[in-house]
Amino acid sequence: MQRYFITLLFVLCLALLGFFWQPTGLPWRPQPLLVLPMVFGYVVLVCLFLERAIEVFLSALRGGGADRLDQQLRAFDALVNPDESARTQHRMLQQARSDYRSHSRLIAQQMGLCMGLLVALVGLRILEQLVLDVPAGWQGRLFSAVDILLTGSVLAGGSDAVNKLTKAYGQLMASMAKKELPQ
Template sequence: MQRYLFTLIVILAIAGVGIVLPTQGLSVQPNSLTVFPVVFASVLLICLFVERAIEVFLSALRGGGADRLDLALTQLKLIATPSKEQLDQLGALTISRSEYRSHSRLIAQQMGLCFGLMIALVGFRILGSLVLELPSGWQGKAFTLLDILLTGSVLAGGSDAVNKLTKAYGHIMAAVSRK
């Protein structure tokens, strides 16, 4: 139960805000079905740029350490009859390389989220492109904040995730058009 307490608190807080503060419905663009593929194609293109930028930064930051670990692993694997000490060293190096790779992935995810949030902050947003007009006041600000967080997260997820979403949308639209 404790595990879900934070989620429950967030849900109750959002519901409380919805009850206490006046809200208005959002008007979706009438041509949103045709805008959607263009938006996701743009998201896919930006994701590719972000992924490439992360590769460049990560390679500069972490490439040397990975190369040294890989070289040490290769040298130990080439020994025809390794001693017990060498086998232990191989196991330790394998674990070190795995931890190094895991840490590199964590850095890449954090960089992706930062890049995605910055891109959304300067104006490229997914939800905002599908809405006709933003509400005024607190609701418009909350919508913009949510749009920045969601767009940043989608961009951080990478082009593979966006590509899967785009393909799923294509399959749905093809099925709808057949009917």
């Protein structure tokens, strides 16, 4: 219940911020839907680089432990007639390997978010590509902060998530093209 209260409070604060400061709307680029394929292409490319970098770091940090657990599991798999004690130990080892993988995924997600935010912080951003001009002052700073958080999160999601977005965009454009064709 407390999580929902915090979310509701956050939404209320944002609504009050908009009410009292009255930010101006940002001008869209002409035909922003035509810019999206280029933006998605760059994002996929950066995601691929990030995923590879995370793989390298993660394998350096966690690879040895995973290899040891896999080797122990293979040793149990080679047993012909394991007794109940060996089967119990095998299940515990499988659970340990599963926990190890889960922890590795958590580390990879955290590394992905940090690296994605860092990439966005240095200037490779998504929303900025869709508007003509970012205003100066508090609204521009807030826009940049939101753009950094959004871009970092998208990059942390990886290239598979971006590919899904790209496919959805392609389907949207195809359905729009079908509607525009004269019957």
